[in-house]
Amino acid sequence: MSTVGESVRRKEAPNKVTGRAKYNMDMQSPGTLFAELVTSPHAHARIRKIDTQNASKMGGVKAILTGDDVAFLCGEVLEDRPPLAKGKVRYFGEPVAMVVATSEADAILASLAIEVDYEMLGVVNSPLGGLEKNAPLVHERAGDYVKAKPPVSPESGTNIADLAKIRKGDMAQGWKSASVTVEARFSLPPIDHAAMETRSAKVEILHDGRVLVQSTTQAPFEVQKLLSKYFGIKQGKVVVETPLVGGAFGGKATVQLEVLAYLASKAVDGRLVQLVNSREQDLATSPVGTGLQALIKLGADEKGRLSAAELTFWMDAGAYTDSSPRMARAIAAECTGPYRVDNVSCDTYCVYTNHTYATAYRGFAHMPMTFCIERAMDKLAKQLHMDPLQIRQLNAIQPGDTTPTQVTLNLSRLGDLRACIERMETLLGWEPGKAPTHISGDLVRAIGVSCFWKTSSSPQNAISGAIITFNQEGSMNLATGAVEFGAGTKTTSAQILAERMDMSIDDVYIHSHVSTKVDPEHWKTVASLSTFMVGRAVLDAADDAIRQLKTLAAVILRCSPKDLAVSQGRVYIKDDPTMNVAFKDIVHGYQYPEGNSIGGQIMGRGTYIVRHLSPLNPEDGEGRPGPSWTVGCQAVEVELNQRDWTYRILRAATVIDAGRVINPKGARGMVMGGMCQGLGYASREAVRHDAEGHLLTNQLRTYKLMRVGEQPKYLVDFVETAQIDAPYGARAVGEHGVLGIPSALANALSAAAGIEIDQLPATPEMLWTLKTGGIL
Amino acid sequence: MLSYPEPGPLTLNVNGDMLSLTPRPADTLLYSLRQELGLTGAKPGCENGDCGACTVMVDGLPIKSCLMLTAEAEGREIRTVEGLNNTVLQDAFMDAWAFQCGYCTSGFLMTAHALMEREPEADEATIVEWLRSNLCRCTGYEEIVQAVKAALEQTQRS
Ligand code: FES
Ligand code: FES
Numbered sequence: 001m002s003t004v005g006e007s008v009r010r011k012e013a014p015n016k017v018t019g020r021a022k023y024n025m026d027m028q029s030p031g032t033l034f035a036e037l038v039t040s041p042h043a044h045a046r047i048r049k050i051d052t053q054n055a056s057k058m059g060g061v062k063a064i065l066t067g068d069d070v071a072f073l074c075g076e077v078l079e080d081r082p083p084l085a086k087g088k089v090r091y092f093g094e095p096v097a098m099v100v101a102t103s104e105a106d107a108i109l110a111s112l113a114i115e116v117d118y119e120m121l122g123v124v125n126s127p128l129g130g131l132e133k134n135a136p137l138v139h140e141r142a143g144d145y146v147k148a149k150p151p152v153s154p155e156s157g158t159n160i161a162d163l164a165k166i167r168k169g170d171m172a173q174g175w176k177s178a179s180v181t182v183e184a185r186f187s188l189p190p191i192d193h194a195a196m197e198t199r200s201a202k203v204e205i206l207h208d209g210r211v212l213v214q215s216t217t218q219a220p221f222e223v224q225k226l227l228s229k230y231f232g233i234k235q236g237k238v239v240v241e242t243p244l245v246g247g248a249f250g251g252k253a254t255v256q257l258e259v260l261a262y263l264a265s266k267a268v269d270g271r272l273v274q275l276v277n278s279r280e281q282d283l284a285t286s287p288v289g290t291g292l293q294a295l296i297k298l299g300a301d302e303k304g305r306l307s308a309a310e311l312t313f314w315m316d317a318g319a320y321t322d323s324s325p326r327m328a329r330a331i332a333a334e335c336t337g338p339y340r341v342d343n344v345s346c347d348t349y350c351v352y353t354n355h356t357y358a359t360a361y362r363g364f365a366h367m368p369m370t371f372c373i374e375r376a377m378d379k380l381a382k383q384l385h386m387d388p389l390q391i392r393q394l395n396a397i398q399p400g401d402t403t404p405t406q407v408t409l410n411l412s413r414l415g416d417l418r419a420c421i422e423r424m425e426t427l428l429g430w431e432p433g434k435a436p437t438h439i440s441g442d443l444v445r446a447i448g449v450s451c452f453w454k455t456s457s458s459p460q461n462a463i464s465g466a467i468i469t470f471n472q473e474g475s476m477n478l479a480t481g482a483v484e485f486g487a488g489t490k491t492t493s494a495q496i497l498a499e500r501m502d503m504s505i506d507d508v509y510i511h512s513h514v515s516t517k518v519d520p521e522h523w524k525t526v527a528s529l530s531t532f533m534v535g536r537a538v539l540d541a542a543d544d545a546i547r548q549l550k551t552l553a554a555v556i557l558r559c560s561p562k563d564l565a566v567s568q569g570r571v572y573i574k575d576d577p578t579m580n581v582a583f584k585d586i587v588h589g590y591q592y593p594e595g596n597s598i599g600g601q602i603m604g605r606g607t608y609i610v611r612h613l614s615p616l617n618p619e620d621g622e623g624r625p626g627p628s629w630t631v632g633c634q635a636v637e638v639e640l641n642q643r644d645w646t647y648r649i650l651r652a653a654t655v656i657d658a659g660r661v662i663n664p665k666g667a668r669g670m671v672m673g674g675m676c677q678g679l680g681y682a683s684r685e686a687v688r689h690d691a692e693g694h695l696l697t698n699q700l701r702t703y704k705l706m707r708v709g710e711q712p713k714y715l716v717d718f719v720e721t722a723q724i725d726a727p728y729g730a731r732a733v734g735e736h737g738v739l740g741i742p743s744a745l746a747n748a749l750s751a752a753a754g755i756e757i758d759q760l761p762a763t764p765e766m767l768w769t770l771k772t773g774g775i776l
Numbered sequence: 777m778l779s780y781p782e783p784g785p786l787t788l789n790v791n792g793d794m795l796s797l798t799p800r801p802a803d804t805l806l807y808s809l810r811q812e813l814g815l816t817g818a819k820p821g822c823e824n825g826d827c828g829a830c831t832v833m834v835d836g837l838p839i840k841s842c843l844m845l846t847a848e849a850e851g852r853e854i855r856t857v858e859g860l861n862n863t864v865l866q867d868a869f870m871d872a873w874a875f876q877c878g879y880c881t882s883g884f885l886m887t888a889h890a891l892m893e894r895e896p897e898a899d900e901a902t903i904v905e906w907l908r909s910n911l912c913r914c915t916g917y918e919e920i921v922q923a924v925k926a927a928l929e930q931t932q933r934s
Contacts, residue, residue, distance in 0.1 A: 009870055016878030017866040019817020019857035023879060026816035105800070196821045196829055196879040196913050246819070246879025247913050279822040486877030486914045665873045672916030673876060700826035700911065709904035711917040 003498040003505050004728050007665035010491045012244065012484065012512045021512075023246050024200050024216045025276060032202070033062060035264040035275040036107035038097040038114045039285050040089035043125075043354040043693025044136060045118035047088055050097055055113040060106030063267035064114070066097045072230055074259060076222075078154060078161065079146040080139060081320035081357070083259045088121065090138055090319035091356050092695045093284025100264045100273055123693035126187075127293050127314035127351035130159035138319060138352035151618055152325040159352040161321045164328040166335055166346035166404045166621035174308025174343025178299025181308075182379040186372040187759045189686035190291035190316055191361055192703055195485075197246025198282040201257040205270030209233070211262065213240040218253040218483050219524035224516045226255050227262055243513045245485035249677075250360030252485070253526045254287050254322055283698045288687050289361025290327060291316035292368035296376040304384045304391045311335050311346040313369065318357035324350040327358075327365040329616050330457035333405045333625040334366065337373035338417050338453035339395040344404050346621075354693045360526060362677065363735045366454050367742060374450040374743035375758060378750065387432040388747065392451050392633070393421045406622045409629070412724040415657030415731060417451060417631040419719045423655045424449070424633040427715050436752045442643040445650070448747025449635045450740035455626030456527040456732065460613040464533035465520025466541040468497065468604035474569045474583030475507040476545075480538065481522030482530040484512045487734050488666045489530040495662055496535045496727050500542040502567040520607070528732030531662065532627065533608050535727030541606025552599045553581050556590055628723050630731045632656035634740035636679070636712070640752040645767040647749065649679055652741060653715035659723045659731030667733055672714045674737020680706040682742035684761050786850045790815065791859030799846040806830045806841035808849075809856060817857035817882040821911070828910030831883035832856045836894065838887040838909065855889075857882035865889055865927040872923035876914035883910050888924045898928060 015021040052064045067086035073079040085096045097114050101107035122136035129135060139145075143156030154161045175181075201215035211233060217223050220240040228235040245252060257275050264273040277286055292315055299308035313331055317324040328348040335346040361367070381391040396417040397403075399410045407413075424430070428447060436446035467479040478497055482489040494508040514522075522534055550561040553571035557564070557579055565574050572580035581590075589599040616623035637651040652675045661667045684704045688696040697703040722729025746757040755770045768774070787796045790813065797812045806823070809815045809832070821829030823842040830842045833855040860866060865888055868874070875881040884907065891898055891906045898906070903924050912920065 007873075010873075012878070013870045013875075016875055016881050017857075017869050017885065018860065019815070019882045021878050022816070023819070025820070026810075028811065028814075105802075194913055196827060196877070196911065197819070198821075245877065247877040249913070279824060279826075486875075488876070669873045669876060669915060669919060672918060673914045676916040677913070699824055700822050701824070705911050705913065706917070707911065708907040708917045708921060714916055714918055 003495045004662050007663055008491065008495060008505050010488055011494060011510055021244050023197055023244050024214060029272060031272065033100050033102060033268055033271050033273045034104045034107040035261060035273050036099045036111040037095045037281065037285065038111045038116070039281065040085065040092060040094040040096050042089060042118055042120060043092045044121040044123045045089050046121060047085060047096065048117040048119055051115040052097065055099060055110040058106065058110045058113060060102040061099060061110045062102065063100040064097060065263055065267055070263060073145065074230065075148055075321055076254070076323055077149045077325045078152045078321045079148050080142065083263060091354055092693060093281065093356055094319065095260065095285060098260060098264055100268050123354040124159060125353065125689060125691065125693055127316045127353060130351040130353050135159060138354060151615065152321065160349055161317050161352050162325040162328055162350040164332040164348045164616065164621065165619065166332045166344055168404055168406060168620065169343035171308060171310065171343050171345050175299055177301055177307040179302045180380065180383050181297060181299045182376055182383060183297045184376055184379060184758055186294045186296065186375065188292045188368045188371060189688065189760065190355060190358060191289040191681050191685055192283055192687055193249040193251030193289065193361055194700070194703060194705055195247030195249060195251060198277040198279055199252060199257055199286050200274065200276040201261040202272060202274040203258065203261040203265040204272035205265050207270065209237050211238045213238065213258055215240070215242060215258050216245050216252050217242050217258065218245065218248045218485060218526055219255070220483065220514050220516050221481060221521045222524055223255050223258045227258065230259060231262065240516045241513060242483045245483055248485040249362045250526060251287065253524055254359040256286055279700060280698045283703055284356060284695050287322055287359035288356050290324065290358035290365050290368065294372040296372050298376050298380055300380055300384065304386050304394055306339055306341045306395050308343045309336050309341045313348040315348065315350050315365065316353050316355055316358060317350040318353055318355040320357040321350060322357050322359045324358055326457060327360065329625065330364045330366065331369045332621055333403065333455065333457060333616065334453055335369065335404050337370060337377065338397045338451050338631050340397050340401045346404065355689060356687070356695065362674070363454060363739050364457060364527065366452065366739050367678065367681065370450065370452050370739050371743040371746065374740060375746055378747045388449050389421055389425060389430060390432060392449070393418060396421060397453070404621060405616055405625060407624050411721060413628045415629060415631045415659065416719055416721045420631060420633040420655040420657055423717050423719060424635060424653060427653055427655060427717055428635055439639065442641050443639055444642060444752045445637065445639045446748045446752035447635055447637045448744045448751060449633065450744040450747060451633050452736065452739035453629050453631045454736060454739060455629045456529050457625045458527050458529060458610065459523065460610065460615070462523035462533065462610050464522045464537045464608045466534065466537040466606040467520055468541045468545050470583065470587035470602055472584060472588050474587055475509060477509045478538065479519050480534045481514055481519040482534045483514050483525040485525065487670060488663065489525060489534065492531050492662055493534050493538050496538045497542055499728070500539055503569055507569065528734035528736070531730050532726050532732060535730065536608035537606040539606065539727055540608065541604035544606060545602055545604030548602045549586065552586050552590060555598065556581050628726065628731060630657060630733060630736055632736055634744045636741060636744040636748050638745065638748045638752055640749060645764040645771065649712040649745070651715060652679060652712045654737055655717045655719060656733055656736055657719040657721050657731065658733050659726055660720050660729035661718050662728065662730050667718065668716045670734055671716045671737035674735065675714060675741050676706050676711055678738040678741025679745060682745040682760055682762055684763065686761050786847065788849055788854060789852065790854045791856060801847060803846045804842050805844040805846050805849045808846040809841060815856050815858050819879055819882060828887065829880050829883040831886045831910060833886050833890050836890060838890040857885055860885060860889060864930045865892060868923040868927040872919045872926060874915065874919040874923035880910060880912040884912065884920055891924070892928060892931060896928065896931065900925065
């Protein structure tokens with residue numbers, strides 16, 4: 001029986017179509033108190049005074065907290081963020097005070113009665129703006145902050161929070177071999193995750209000292225560790241649960257509301273308190289995906305072979321670093337795009353600005369980074385009069401090549417980009433060198449292409465685990481620590497287990513929530529790593545269970561365990577399957593006919609720890625950032641109306657080397673959803689601020705998403721080059737659909753309109769301005 | 777205009793059940809369904825009319841329950857996702873993989889269910905027009921449109 005490679009339905013599907021799937025705020029307990037945040041209406045201002053007097057007298061109010069009540073700073077890498085602003089506010093939407101009250105309405109009313117007196121400060125409104133000579137300082141003494149997880153190198157007296165460097169090969173040599181060069185500047189706005197479920201957290205502190213947390217986190221084990229660290233509680237006393245999550249995209253991997261909800265509960269004698277983001281708060285107060293500015297220089301010989309890449313990226317870290325320093329290294333590690341370049345120099349700066357702080361967003365900053373590289377590749381192709389797919393095919397990174405961080409690649413680690421590009425040509429019916437086509441009147445059609453690669457840029461000691469227990473009937477329960485936010489991690493791990501045990505997927509039971517108390521740790525459900533890491537742990541657990549099943553069955557069947565195999569819920573003798581014993585007769589111990597019993601419960605345990613990763617050397621970036629890469633090729637076809645610069649997106653295509661597709665419909669859906677998000681970012685989404693740094697996009701009617709009918713025809717195909725150390729060869733594919741789509745769209749529109757689109761979002765107004773200089 | 781001067785008990789007809797509750801005048805239907813009646817299928821996504829995650833049917837039409845006061849819903853026929861059982865539509869959503877996280881799904885189902893009742897012959901353009909009221913951040917939308925199409929086709933056949 002084969003389960004891997006089948007489009008088995010998500011385990012939780014029936015509950016999701018009946019309203020019975022439970023998300024964090026679908027479970028209510030009577031007596032819960034409500035916390036409400038007072039957030040900053042300014043991007044940068046000194047707090048002169050917070051007057052809570054009127055508010056504290058209002059009905060239902062149990063507690064009010066301000067920055068004065070909190071004595072520590074938070075931060076995954078650099079501890080630079082007060083949970084409630086202290087002394088000054090650094091972004092629009094920053095939490096300034098918190099009310100805890102008996103009803104939501106009382107909490108909101110009281111929060112409106114808190115008066116904060118601000119003194120305005122100048123704002124940093126873009127990364128490059130933050131590096132200008134007299135730029136206001138977002139943090140006066142960033143160099144003094146505690147480095148929780150180095151490397152990170154903030155510079156006091158500047159807005160530079162960090163710098164990651166790549167130095168590979170010999171730049172002088174690289175430029176000497178170049179007969180063509182391109183140089184271009186790019187500017188991309190921050191993006192919001194805009195998961196349909198906003199972030200929320202509930203905390204209760206019991207009198208035995210246990211802290212019960214239930215939140216929308218992608219990283220329950222990280223929440224556990226950080227609460228333990230910030231509040232000096234033993235990890236075992238912090239129990240974090242994540243129910244089903246309503247979309248995450250990296251935005252729920254950061255720890256924010258959990259800390260505030262803990263503080264709120266603590267202020268009311270440990271009673272259960274809930275803190276829920278309104279959509280407005282989710283967009284303004286909780287972190288976004290990074291904006292990026294860049295200066296890209298590429299050099300190539302007359303045949304189009306890349307010889308040099310000099311790259312500077314300035315990330316819009318926003319007011320606090322969160323995971324930006326890790327993302328800076330992730331950009332650095334793959335700064336050339338999936339191309340062989342022997343001479344590389346890359347500086348990636350994290351710059352503090354007065355924007356909402358940035359955290360991981362689907363692809364860990366690879367989407368904006370890929371935009372810059374892939375636009376530059378198209379410019380290079382244009383100069384060389386080369387076909388855009390041909391120049392990518394020529395430079396495609398290959399086994400034997402080295403990455404910017406000097407990892408030597410092999411086929412298993414890398415996959416096959418050339419095969420992806422070839423498959424894309426077929427998928428599109430690509431005609432090399434074809435110019436944009438006039439359809440009729442003002443309508444022009446053009447296709448833009450793009451390639452991507454990504455590795456995980458994850459810690460060197462990330463772990464995962466799996467535990468299998470058996471029900472007496474012989475079916476299995478599988479416990480893993482990966483969160484289910486839509487990517488199908490639980491179903492995938494069930495498929496892997498069913499395959500290894502050669503059983504029906506219906507005989508594998510999962511629970512769709514995660515609890516740090518009973519589930520084995522999975523580092524974080526991020527970086528598209530879950531299939532790989534959890535999958536490896538599941539295989540390990542299955543092998544452990546199989547070993548025990550065989551050992552016991554060998555006694556009963558009077559043979560060596562080596563003679564045995566498992567299938568369909570039985571252990572059988574390989575050369576005579578009629579001699580077998582059913583799981584149901586042994587998984588809870590075996591009872592001889594006369595009554596004596598042996599064996600006991602069978603439980604499979606499996607673990608995985610990533611291996612052979614190394615930190616990037618601060619001087620030249622040498623190091624190994626992830627276990628493997630995923631490569632792919634994408635394309636977008638547009639139809640542009642040259643009269644009013646509106647356009648339709650006709651087709652969007654992705655070919656990805658998935659290693660092995662475990663669930664075809666699931667994988668296709670992930671890729672299509674990724675493409676849809678990428679098209680949204682490219683065509684309309686932007687976290688926008690006015691000149692004073694006020695957020696202009698704090699609702700879903702100003703922060704616009706794609707809607708039904710705007711989606712193109714999707715083309716999705718997979719190349720399958722097995723990753724040898726991955727479960728059934730499967731590579732990471734969760735994030736990747738999004739990565740090259742914005743650049744492919746901009747490449748298509750640039751060709752169709754005859755302009756260079758080096759910023760986003762590509763709105764008709766922007767195209768018109770670029771084309772006409774904004775003159776009617 | 778409806779006037780509702782004093783908070784008092786009222787009765788809602790939800791999925792055929794007559795349920796009484798005492799809302800505050802400012803309570804939205806979404807709030808009452810979820811917090812008072814425990815029907816959490818309808819989700820808050822924006823509470824501003826932008827996302828459609830809260831969509832329920834009121835007198836056969838899809839309504840964003842975050843924009844309707846509970847008091848306004850009295851005497852009307854309310855249908856929530858909990859009132860859909862074993863429909864062709866739900867099956868089609870599962871078959872087409874028309875959801876990932878599933879948070880938008882109840883809303884899409886109710887919009888699509890109302891569409892199927894009112895426009896059983898709907899073509900793709902009509903489907904798109906109806907579904908534009910709802911947002912999904914996970915899927916590429918094609919899956920959702922396919923599911924609704926398949927469900928319509930199957931009901932037309934039978
Ligand atoms: S919650 Fe009602 S439309 Fe978004
Ligand atoms: S499935 Fe997640 S929002 Fe639609």
